[in-house]
Every structure is written in structure tokens, then in C-alpha cells.
Amino acid sequence: MWFSTNSHHTIMTNMRVILITLHLVLVTIGTVVPMRTESARAFFVFGDSLVDNGNNNYLPTTARANSPPYGIDYPTRRPTGRFSNGFNLPDLISQQIGSEPILPYLSPQLNGQKLLVGANFASAGIGILNDTGIQFVGILRMFEQFSLFKQYQQRLSREVGVVEAKRIVNGALVLMTLGGNDFVNNYFLTPLSARSQQFTVPQFCTYIVSEYHKILMRLFELGARRVLVTGTGPLGCVPSQLATRSTNGECVNELQQAAQIFNSLLVQMTKDLNTQLGSDVFIAVNAYQMNMNFITNPQDFGFVTSKMACCGQGRFNGVGLCTTLSNLCPNRDVYAFWDPFHPTQRALEFIVRDMFNGSSYYMNPMNLSTIIAMDANI
Ligand SMILES: *[C@@H]1O[C@H](CO)[C@@H](O)[C@H](O)[C@H]1NC(C)=O
Numbered sequence: 177m178w179f180s181t182n183s184h185h186t187i188m189t190n191m192r193v194i195l196i197t198l199h200l201v202l203v204t205i206g207t208v209v210p211m212r213t214e215s216a217r218a219f220f221v222f223g224d225s226l227v228d229n230g231n232n233n234y235l236p237t238t239a240r241a242n243s244p245p246y247g248i249d250y251p252t253r254r255p256t257g258r259f260s261n262g263f264n265l266p267d268l269i270s271q272q273i274g275s276e277p278i279l280p281y282l283s284p285q286l287n288g289q290k291l292l293v294g295a296n297f298a299s300a301g302i303g304i305l306n307d308t309g310i311q312f313v314g315i316l317r318m319f320e321q322f323s324l325f326k327q328y329q330q331r332l333s334r335e336v337g338v339v340e341a342k343r344i345v346n347g348a349l350v351l352m353t354l355g356g357n358d359f360v361n362n363y364f365l366t367p368l369s370a371r372s373q374q375f376t377v378p379q380f381c382t383y384i385v386s387e388y389h390k391i392l393m394r395l396f397e398l399g400a401r402r403v404l405v406t407g408t409g410p411l412g413c414v415p416s417q418l419a420t421r422s423t424n425g426e427c428v429n430e431l432q433q434a435a436q437i438f439n440s441l442l443v444q445m446t447k448d449l450n451t452q453l454g455s456d457v458f459i460a461v462n463a464y465q466m467n468m469n470f471i472t473n474p475q476d477f478g479f480v481t482s483k484m485a486c487c488g489q490g491r492f493n494g495v496g497l498c499t500t501l502s503n504l505c506p507n508r509d510v511y512a513f514w515d516p517f518h519p520t521q522r523a524l525e526f527i528v529r530d531m532f533n534g535s536s537y538y539m540n541p542m543n544l545s546t547i548i549a550m551d552a553n554i
């Protein structure tokens with residue numbers, strides 16, 4: 177079921193109708209979601225499957241979430257391309273900042289005034305390195321996401337003029353979620369991967385953070401001025417890794433250590449960049465600790481397990497992919513992981529709470545509530 181179907185366009189058309197209807201309902205009742213105002217800032221998203229909201233549906237790749245039970249808790253109850261049972265991280269951030277959800281850049285519906293809200297360029301399977309996720313074939317690597325962002329800016333300029341387009345891009349909130357695949361779908365993919373022959377883990381982390389530095393500089397050149405940079409989560413604790421590498425269900429040490437080395441280099445790199453730019457452009461998000469909180473104490477968060485995925489098969493439901501044939505838990509709100517790699521909407525809600533209201537240990541140098549208050553005064 178991980179390929180394109182003829183019903184895809186029908187689904188998208190139905191979804192569009194439902195979403196438009198939903199939007200009207202929400203605007204009418206008004207109190208449920210903050211209404212979009214003239215001043216609602218644009219939102220741009222780059223990165224991998226944690227934030228892809230459907231771009232891969234339009235690409236020749238197997239890395240897709242466009243078949244059931246993906247989307248089972250989404251308002252339409254249909255798969256959308258999000259790697260979640262319901263909303264994903266960008267959706268939940270949009271809701272909190274009072275913007276309508278942004279569309280995948282490749283969606284034919286992203287036209288006209290919709291361009292002003294922003295766009296999502298993320299593509300499941302990609303990494304910092306071009307050789308990450310090669311097994312997924314036709315996905316949008318970072319340099320491709322950026323060339324589409326340039327194309328977007330030209331289209332936006334035609335819509336609102338060059339000056340206003342620049343103001344929208346400079347004033348936008350940007351989310352960049354990248355790096356996990358450079359480990360699980362590259363360095364650690366096979367025991368003798370090319371990158372693991374070339375580098376030790378610390379050397380590899382130094383190398384990919386130096387490449388990430390170039391990516392963030394390019395993003396700055398393209399006009400981004402407020403960028404959330406999520407570190408990688410606890411890679412050794414995801415059901416897929418528990419299933420394949422853990423003997424006793426404990427998080428896999430080698431991957432946990434790699435994630436920690438990478439994350440601490442990333443925090444330092446964003447600090448250095450901010451110093452160099454003389455402005456807090458980049459905000460390091462401690463996704464590792466945000467996830468570890470509910471992985472370590474699932475009961476405190478209302479989860480019955482943080483080891484077993486809701487959808488999957490084999491040990492910890494962590495073997496293979498989540499498909500129509502997989503085991504599926506009846507209540508997604510009591511699971512931390514939706515599929516072998518991705519958190520449930522419920523778990524993402526806890527992450528978003530920390531992004532808005534967390535201390536500087538979680539959000540460095542500042543949380544999203546502070547950013548929004550500050551930027552409102554510009
Ligand atoms: C990825 O490929 C693009 C286009 O060929 C190139 O500009 C970029 O430097 C490459 N990145 C890395 C990390 O090799």
C-alpha cells in the first residue's frame with residue numbers, strides 16, 4: 177500500500193472540501209481556534225518525515241504515509257501523508273500561533289492568497305547528507321527544498337510584490353527538523369555502511385554538524401530570521417530500534433550516545449551562528465529531552481507504554497512499516513509512539529507544550545511564547 181493510487185486525487189479533493197468546511201465552522205465558532213488575522217505570521221517548514229505533511233505523495237518514492245491507518249484521528253479520518261495518527265508537529269504549531277495549517281509545497285492547491293500563509297517543503301526520508309535515504313529514491317533533499325523555497329518566493333512576489341514578499345519571509349516562523357535519518361537511514365542502516373567505515377560516531381557527528389551549518393547559513397541567505405532547529409530525538413528508544421537492536425527492551429546505548437553527541441554539537445553550532453549574525457535567529461529545540469520525559473515516565477503522561485508502537489508488527493510493533501495489515505491499538509492517546517519511528521499526536525502535543533512554555537533547558541536561547549511576544553513588537 178506504499179504507492180500511489182488512482183483514488184489519490186479524489187481523496188485530496190474530498191479532503192479539500194472537508195477542510196474548507198471545517199475552516200468555515202471554526203471561523204464561525206471562533207473561540208475554538210484563534211482566528212487568522214492580517215498580522216498572523218507565515219510559517220515555513222523544512223526537513224524529514226517528522227514534519228512532512230504530504231509532499232512525498234507527489235513524488236516517486238516508497239517513503240509515504242498516504243494509506244490507512246495513517247490519519248485515523250485526523251479530522252477527515254483519512255491519510256494525508258502525515259506520519260502521524262492525526263496532526264503532526266507543524267499542524268500543532270500552526271494552531272498555537274493562530275494560523276491556518278500550511279499546505280505541502282507540491283500541493284496543486286497552494287496558489288494565490290494561500291501562499292501568504294507559508295508552505296511546507298519537508299520530505300520524508302531525507303537527511304543533512306545527500307546520501308541519506310538513497311533507498312527512498314525520489315525525495316526532496318535539502319538543496320531541493322531550498323530551490324523550491326526560492327521558487328516559492330518568486331511566486332509570492334508575483335502575488336503581493338517584491339517588498340511585501342520579503343517582509344512576509346523575514347517575518348515568518350521557520351521550523352527545521354533534520355538529522356535523525358543521517359543515523360538510522362545512513363550511518364547505522366547496515367553494520368558496514370560506507371559512512372561508518374569512513375568515520376567514528378564522533379567524527380561523523382562533527383562532519384554532519386558542519387554540513388548542517390552550511391544548510392542553516394543558506395536558509396538565512398534565503399531570508400529566514402526566526403528558525404526553530406530541532407535536535408534529534410532519542411533514536412535508540414524508538415520501537416523500530418528496540419525491535420531490532422535491543423535485547424531487553426532498554427534503549428539502545430550506541431544510538432542514544434550518537435544522538436547526544438550530535439545534539440550538543442548542534443546547540444553549540446547554533447549559538448556560534450547567532451553570535452556571528454549578532455541576532456538570535458536560530459533556536460535550538462531539545463527534542464531529545466522532550467521525548468525522554470514521556471519515554472522514561474509514560475504513566476505521568478497518560479501513556480500505557482512508550483516502548484510498543486500503536487501500529488506495526490513483531491517485537492514492540494517495531495518491525496517493518498505501519499500498514500492496513502498491521503496491529504492497531506484502539507486508543508492512540510495512550511501510546512507514545514504511533515508507528516515504529518514516529519510519535520502519536522498526543523505525544524507531539526506534549527512536545528509543543530514544551531516548545532511554547534519550556535525553560536531554556538528545552539528551548540535555547542528562548543521558548544516560543546517569548547519569541548511570539550518579542551516579534552509582535554517589531
Ligand atoms: C548535495 O548536493 C547538492 C547539489 O548537487 C550540492 O550543492 C550540495 O553541496 C550537496 N551536499 C552535500 C552535503 O554533499
Ligand SMILES: *[C@@H]1O[C@H](CO)[C@@H](O)[C@H](O)[C@H]1NC(C)=O
Pocket residue numbers: 272528529530532533545
Ligand atoms: C503556555 O502557557 C500558557 C499560560 O499558562 C497557556 O495558556 C498556554 O496554553 C501554554 N501553551 C501551550 C502550547 O501549552
Ligand SMILES: *[C@@H]1O[C@H](CO)[C@@H](O)[C@H](O)[C@H]1NC(C)=O
Pocket residue numbers: 532533534535536542543545546
Ligand atoms: C518561557 O520563556 C520565558 C522567557 O525566557 C520565561 O520567562 C518563561 O518562564 C518560560 N516559560 C516557562 C514555563 O519556563
